[in-house]
Amino acid sequence: MTKIPFYKMHGAGNDFVVIDRRTHPVSLSPSQMAALADRNRSIGFDQLVMLDSPSHSGADVMVRFFNTDGTQAGACGNASRCVVYLLHEQTGRSRYILQTLAGLLPASYEGKDFIEVNMGLPHFRWEDIPLAKECDTNHLPLTGDPAGVSMGNPHMTFFVPQLSAVNVAELGAAFTRHPLYPQGANVGFAEMHSPSFMRLRVWERGTGLTLACGSGACAAVANAIRRGVSGKTCEVEVDGGVLHITQNAQGDMLMRGPAVLAYEGVIELNGEEG
């Protein structure tokens, strides 16, 4: 029997199992992750987060994100804030650098409701999202006129007049596998209330509809700025709370919001796996 300690956390309702491989160097197969993600039979989570020692000398920790289907994601904004919360518990410091597949992300802790991660530059070139063919990423050639961007992971954002009239589950499930996105897409639906406030729901690639998506909020604001419907600072109301997104002078998307440690537990794996 292998015992793996974990932290159950969430950021604006987007929930995670965090495993610190620096102290417990275990591996989980995609099918083990999918089993743990099952809310009816196991712990349940939107993403599994693995912490390792960084390979970059300037970073505090290496962070990897896995969806419920076991696929790996380059970025996860809400989980990044949760990791900053844990680092603060462990060190008491307030500034960190997270090493992720999407790059080095500077982050700061100013209280559990005020954790900020610099999610980096939005990438609008079709090759960088990536898309299957060259096109205008500000107006993708798709029904509903979504905009495309990468925040270290691929996103499309639909700007809709009335979010409550949108069947996010049905459309999200359809567009997440659209052939224009060979690596899949996180599909956001944004209703602009003003240039500084939007409502957003996101169907996440590899996971489904979640209560919040941090990279999705950055993507929606970056796309909204590009379309001229948002200012450089925008409050994003998601089903699980509010995220504050700002584009700084360098063009980076800064995401501020809460992180919650719900409980600590132990995963027990039978057999030789783990």
Ligand SMILES: N[C@@H](CCC[C@H](N)C(=O)O)C(=O)O
């Ligand atoms: N929950 C996220 C995004 C998680 C990854 C995404 N599903 C993907 O596959 O790219 C967030 O808060 O950003």
